[in-house]
Amino acid sequence: TEPKLPGFVPLYQSWESFYTRNIYRRIRDCWNRPVASGAGAELDVVERVSTDSGWNFTNTGKTIRVMNLGSYNYLGFSQNNGPCADAAEESTRKYGMSFCSSPQQLGYSELHKELDELVAQFLGMEAAFTMPMGFATNSMNMPCLVGKGSLILSDSLNHASLVLGSRLSGATIRTYKHNNMRDLEDKLRTAVIEGQPRTRRPWKKILIVVEGVYSMEGSIIRLPDVVRLKKKYKAYIYLDEAHSVGALGPNGKGVVDYFGLDPRDIDVMMGTFTKSFGAAGGYIGGSKSLVRHLRVNSHAAIYSTSMSPCVLQQTISSMKIIMGLDNTLLGKRKIQQLKWNTRYFRHRLHKMGFIIYGNKDSPVVPMLMFMPTKVAAFARMCLDRGLGVVVVGFPATPIIECRARFCVSAAHTKEQLDKALAIINEMGDMLGLKYSTMKVPTY
Numbered sequence: 001t002e003p004k005l006p007g008f009v010p011l012y013q014s015w016e017s018f019y020t021r022n023i024y025r026r027i028r029d030c031w032n033r034p035v036a037s038g039a040g041a042e043l044d045v046v047e048r049v050s051t052d053s054g055w056n057f058t059n060t061g062k063t064i065r066v067m068n069l070g071s072y073n074y075l076g077f078s079q080n081n082g083p084c085a086d087a088a089e090e091s092t093r094k095y096g097m098s099f100c101s102s103p104q105q106l107g108y109s110e111l112h113k114e115l116d117e118l119v120a121q122f123l124g125m126e127a128a129f130t131m132p133m134g135f136a137t138n139s140m141n142m143p144c145l146v147g148k149g150s151l152i153l154s155d156s157l158n159h160a161s162l163v164l165g166s167r168l169s170g171a172t173i174r175t176y177k178h179n180n181m182r183d184l185e186d187k188l189r190t191a192v193i194e195g196q197p198r199t200r201r202p203w204k205k206i207l208i209v210v211e212g213v214y215s216m217e218g219s220i221i222r223l224p225d226v227v228r229l230k231k232k233y234k235a236y237i238y239l240d241e242a243h244s245v246g247a248l249g250p251n252g253k254g255v256v257d258y259f260g261l262d263p264r265d266i267d268v269m270m271g272t273f274t275k276s277f278g279a280a281g282g283y284i285g286g287s288k289s290l291v292r293h294l295r296v297n298s299h300a301a302i303y304s305t306s307m308s309p310c311v312l313q314q315t316i317s318s319m320k321i322i323m324g325l326d327n328t329l330l331g332k333r334k335i336q337q338l339k340w341n342t343r344y345f346r347h348r349l350h351k352m353g354f355i356i357y358g359n360k361d362s363p364v365v366p367m368l369m370f371m372p373t374k375v376a377a378f379a380r381m382c383l384d385r386g387l388g389v390v391v392v393g394f395p396a397t398p399i400i401e402c403r404a405r406f407c408v409s410a411a412h413t414k415e416q417l418d419k420a421l422a423i424i425n426e427m428g429d430m431l432g433l434k435y436s437t438m439k440v441p442t443y
């Protein structure tokens, strides 16, 4: 039955309530549609059919294999037949499934130590420490870095975990327009000149919080400008590389590598293992003193169980491949393949007449649909044709900027991408999604 939310309007009295109903319908369908395989270039989903024009769905008990354009498996490491699977299996046999203790107690193993050191080496930072969840890496560590009397300057499109971490910290938060360096500089200048409200004392710290690749926009942060501004106004940078680490830069080291910057210009380098590494968890890289401080004070390190052995091993193996420490060119080839696939896919979509957002090298490819009612139809009709996609709408995006969010992977072959493009093209014609080539009638 429909969830009863405060203020929920049952009739279609506004765009918002109309849209909310559609979203519930879609979410209910997603939650009831278990995925029945690993998230590779293809994946199995449970087949469900509607008995009453899309309102309720029932399981047929069968699974269908579809092409996967929705998971963040950027380098294709999550496959169960992938190059990291054997080592992960072995580590499970050796250590079991969990250390059943927090890292500050009996949960810090030799594998944790190996991963912490490897991450620091990979990032080119003095030290790093890792946690079992990317979301908690942001939300639980930010409160240890800044507090009352400090100012956070946050990009308006920052991820929910960054927003939560900022709020929990108790620092004053001001947002600046997405990737707009003029607005950021205005806010920095004002902050430095005016200081804290009422007392006019200087801010204890000013922390600029940004992401490498924005997961809903596919845009890449203008990091060289942010670094210039942080130096000019003596601020600090907190960079979330969740979608850029492994996926961007000639060595797959993220947005810092992409722009050829010195990693030590970034004060707090955060990232997750859920995307390019095909695993789970997050890390923070920085100076030795920063990492020591977080290890002792972070709620995530004290009150939460440490990463599980097979996840650790999967992350270690995939990171070593990216770094070329396995003495093969597999990592380099995967990074190149992802870059090629991304540019090809974006170029073809653009040529077909779709409006797509973001940078040409961003493997996150948002395709705008504008009409909220088309979102669920697009996802379902793609699935019926053998293509699994993710669609996003309000509140993750503004109401009329709902979109499909494709994730390109190095695991996709050109044939698979062509097949997906043909399906998207057909959907585009059927649902009227090709806005950039649409003929607008003149009266």
Ligand code: PMP
Residues within 6 Å of the ligand: 133, 134, 135, 136, 138, 159, 161, 211, 215, 240, 242, 243, 272, 273, 274, 280, 281, 282
């Ligand atoms: N930061 C960003 C920018 C993200 O997009 C996400 C989730 N996709 C997270 C943090 C949280 O990471 P995880 O899913 O690994 O918990």
